[in-house]
Ligand SMILES: *[C@@H]1O[C@H](CO)[C@@H](O)[C@H](O)[C@H]1NC(C)=O
């Protein structure tokens with residue numbers, strides 16, 4: 001029993017690494033094909049999205065009543081039960097930007113009926129401004145943890161996103177900004193690329209120095225703006241991949257905690273997530289002088305797999321029933337226990353299914369076309 005966490009933590013890490021290794025192999029093959037497919041998808045997506053939009057507006061029951069985005073009908077099936085939601089506006093991946101304010105407004109109208117907090121992963125394709133503009137126009141009570149997706153091999157990616165985040169702060173102010181998350185799974189990617197699983201080993205120290213530079217730079221950017229409100233600066237990573245120096249230099253950490261990749265059953269997933277988060281994230285963070293606030297950055301359950309090999313994790317199937325079980329056992333209990341979490345995720349992301357296959361594109365509460373999955377949202381107001 002005393003080894004329970006480290007064993008599960010390691011199997012989690014190994015699973016994650018294997019998943020990534022499978023991905024990187026596929027990425028190489030899929031990139032060329034993917035670019036061609038994405039062009040085709042991009043062209044048809046324009047048609048499909050406009051079609052599905054009218055479809056989803058009836059099937060979600062959330063309708064814009066007039067030209068005023070703040071005037072929309074609420075869907076009785078949705079409840080503000082989630083502490084937070086992980087959200088990426090569709091079409092926010094360089095170089096295939098295809099998002100639009102209309103679509104983001106529609107998403108925010110729905111999201112605001114589920115939670116009062118979202119987290120973004122990056123700032124490319126103008127998604128920071130689009131989300132803040134949508135919140136402004138819908139007048140909803142939603143705050144955003146902005147994201148800067150740091151890429152080790154592309155130093156300009158950080159700067160480009162920092163500049164658009166800065167512009168968005170100057171345009172929209174800080175009222176709806178809850179924090180800036182610098183780096184997402186940066187350490188996981190950095191150390192596993194160097195054949196390591198240790199975020200505090202030599203590869204981890206090297207990666208952490210890069211990330212720490214970007215975190216400090218974001219703080220300097222905020223200082224230079226002379227803001228009245230203090231904006232927390234944080235970082236998100238896989239649950240077993242927080243580097244000590246990074247944790248010691250952030251206001252908050254967001255940790256991906258996925259029972260699916262640890263081969264738990266759907267019934268056992270909630271308990272596993274809570275124990276993992278407690279042992280691997282909350283306790284180490286509380287022992288540091290700066291005591292960074294820890295959130296679960298992602299947790300959820302896939303409702304399907306695009307291939308047979310990933311249809312079962314050894315414990316349970318990727319299924320609607322599993323998703324419902326996880327919602328029923330995790331959400332209200334986490335609210336009661338005061339755990340800050342971002343449910344993963346708002347909607348299925350089609351690009352992930354195209355690029356990675358398996359369960360990657362199937363974690364949403366909503367299908368990729370915006371229709372609501374056949375689930376019941378737990379009804380317990382989130383803190
Ligand atoms: C909201 O939209 C409905 C339907 O278009 C309209 O009847 C109503 O007057 C609008 N309410 C406000 C406050 O604009």
Ligand SMILES: *[C@@H]1O[C@H](CO)[C@@H](O)[C@H](O)[C@H]1NC(C)=O
Pocket residue numbers: 101126129130133
């Ligand atoms: C970014 O989005 C905002 C809000 O919709 C818009 O005002 C601005 O023009 C957009 N910028 C670009 C470069 O698309």
Ligand SMILES: *[C@@H]1O[C@H](CO)[C@@H](O)[C@H](O)[C@H]1NC(C)=O
Pocket residue numbers: 011263312313314315
């Ligand atoms: C988890 O389940 C998968 C699929 O059945 C299997 O390939 C893998 O070895 C299992 N991992 C562990 C640590 O049990």
